[in-house]
Amino acid sequence: MQIHVARDSSSLGVFSVEEVVSGLKSGRFLMTDLAWREGMSSWVMLAQWTEFAGVISAIPPDVVPQSNNLSITVPWEKSPSLGNYFETIKGVLLTPYTTFASGTFNFKNYISFGYITALFLIPLSIFGQMYQADVNQNLIEILESINPSVFSKFIDSINSQPPTPEFAAFCGILCYAAFYPFFIALFGVFLWLGLKLFRESVTLDQTAVAVLISTSAVNLCSSLILLTAPFKIYFLLGLLSIIPSIIISCRATAAVLKVSPMKVFGVWFICGFICCCCSCALVALFGALAGAAL
Amino acid sequence: MIRFVRRPAFPGEKNYELIGSLVFIGFSIFAFIFFQLGGTSPGCLFYKITSIPCLGCGATRCARELSYLDFWSAFKYNPGVFIILALGFIWTLYSAVFWISGSSLRLRLVVSESARKFFIPALFIVALLQWLWQCYYLR
Numbered sequence: 001m002q003i004h005v006a007r008d009s010s011s012l013g014v015f016s017v018e019e020v021v022s023g024l025k026s027g028r029f030l031m032t033d034l035a036w037r038e039g040m041s042s043w044v045m046l047a048q049w050t051e052f053a054g055v056i057s058a059i060p061p062d063v064v065p066q067s068n069n070l071s072i073t074v075p076w077e078k079s080p081s082l083g084n085y086f087e088t089i090k091g092v093l094l095t096p097y098t099t100f101a102s103g104t105f106n107f108k109n110y111i112s113f114g115y116i117t118a119l120f121l122i123p124l125s126i127f128g129q130m131y132q133a134d135v136n137q138n139l140i141e142i143l144e145s146i147n148p149s150v151f152s153k154f155i156d157s158i159n160s161q162p163p164t165p166e167f168a169a170f171c172g173i174l175c176y177a178a179f180y181p182f183f184i185a186l187f188g189v190f191l192w193l194g195l196k197l198f199r200e201s202v203t204l205d206q207t208a209v210a211v212l213i214s215t216s217a218v219n220l221c222s223s224l225i226l227l228t229a230p231f232k233i234y235f236l237l238g239l240l241s242i243i244p245s246i247i248i249s250c251r252a253t254a255a256v257l258k259v260s261p262m263k264v265f266g267v268w269f270i271c272g273f274i275c276c277c278c279s280c281a282l283v284a285l286f287g288a289l290a291g292a293a294l
Numbered sequence: 295m296i297r298f299v300r301r302p303a304f305p306g307e308k309n310y311e312l313i314g315s316l317v318f319i320g321f322s323i324f325a326f327i328f329f330q331l332g333g334t335s336p337g338c339l340f341y342k343i344t345s346i347p348c349l350g351c352g353a354t355r356c357a358r359e360l361s362y363l364d365f366w367s368a369f370k371y372n373p374g375v376f377i378i379l380a381l382g383f384i385w386t387l388y389s390a391v392f393w394i395s396g397s398s399l400r401l402r403l404v405v406s407e408s409a410r411k412f413f414i415p416a417l418f419i420v421a422l423l424q425w426l427w428q429c430y431y432l433r
Contacts, residue, residue: 009306
């Protein structure tokens with residue numbers, strides 16, 4: 001009969017008795033893991049299962065999962081302060097694998113981390129809004145200077161868009177800041193779904209935190225581009241920053257989740273593309289609703 | 295092997311019955327109000343640039359037709375989104391039965407290791423079929 005195993009509020013899957021026995025011996029499963037099989041009324045720790053009593057007593061003391069022994073390496077988790085916030089951001093950019101070697105990665109602990117990022121983003125975004133307000137017109141100028149005939153349809157569609165009222169743009173920035181950690185966590189859900197498809201055993205909490213940390217660092221650095229002018233330089237820097245941003249983001253996410261960065265990139269590329277289409281549509285729907293209401 | 299089991303929730307397990315049904319009901323109310331107000335989406339940027347539909351193309355039109363209860367048109371616009379929304383509806387119905395009956399056993403899908411090997415290729419094939427349909431119907 002198949003046994004369902006769970007740890008730390010997430011399911012590890014369904015296994016046969018033999019798989020659980022070998023898992024206990026190898027350290028894949030812990031004695032404290034909860035298990036259930038059909039016919040039982042509640043979940044019981046593996047240590048209390050009579051079938052595994054012999055196995056548990058035979059486990060040598062050195063087969064203890066590493067996660068129980070390591071101390072926390074993430075500066076933000078040691079003590080949530082502004083100094084440790086920047087230490088964590090520095091870790092994302094320079095040494096993600098040593099910085100995120102061990103941590104609890106509980107999303108609740110990182111909400112304030114996200115809000116600190118949002119606080120830094122507000123003035124930069126407002127500055128960008130004030131000096132780069134007519135983004136559409138600037139973009140049209142650049143596209144026309146490249147090849148007007150190729151981009152004619154795209155230029156026409158931009159021209160047909162009504163200009164965004166200034167107060168709506170400022171409200172948008174404030175709303176974005178107010179929901180920043182949760183908005184970013186939404187993309188964590190997409191990544192989590194994608195990694196699940198690739199049979200990676202990552203938790204939703206951990207994935208949301210990974211995306212929040214990596215996005216915070218990338219947003220913080222790339223938002224400095226908003227300070228540049230004229231628009232052509234801003235546009236060029238924006239384009240140039242795409243590849244380093246992807247590399248930094250994938251490395252940091254992979255370091256937190258303990259998976260391959262290429263796999264993270266693959267999931268973003270395949271699943272992210274599909275999900276982004278849906279989420280962009282959702283955001284557009286909200287925007288259109290706000291527009292209709294106004 | 296893929297099958298459903300009914301089991302009690304383990305400590306700390308997310309309440310998928312509540313989350314799923316709230317998301318579905320919230321989305322339905324939002325979509326209904328949105329389309330009654332005559333709202334539309336700005337259109338797919340990918341389609342504008344390449345003239346090829348993406349997998350999300352037709353999703354807004356699918357939701358709009360659903361809000362008018364025109365199921366066949368909704369299915370034709372985006373079969374994938376239609377199936378996801380249909381599954382959301384079934385899950386919400388199940389959640390209602392679960393809460394009303396006061397049962398402690400929750401319905402969960404169990405996918406064996408051998409079945410998972412076929413899952414990703416199957417997903418790609420389904421996505422490809424949908425995309426081919428969209429290329430035919432939406433262009």
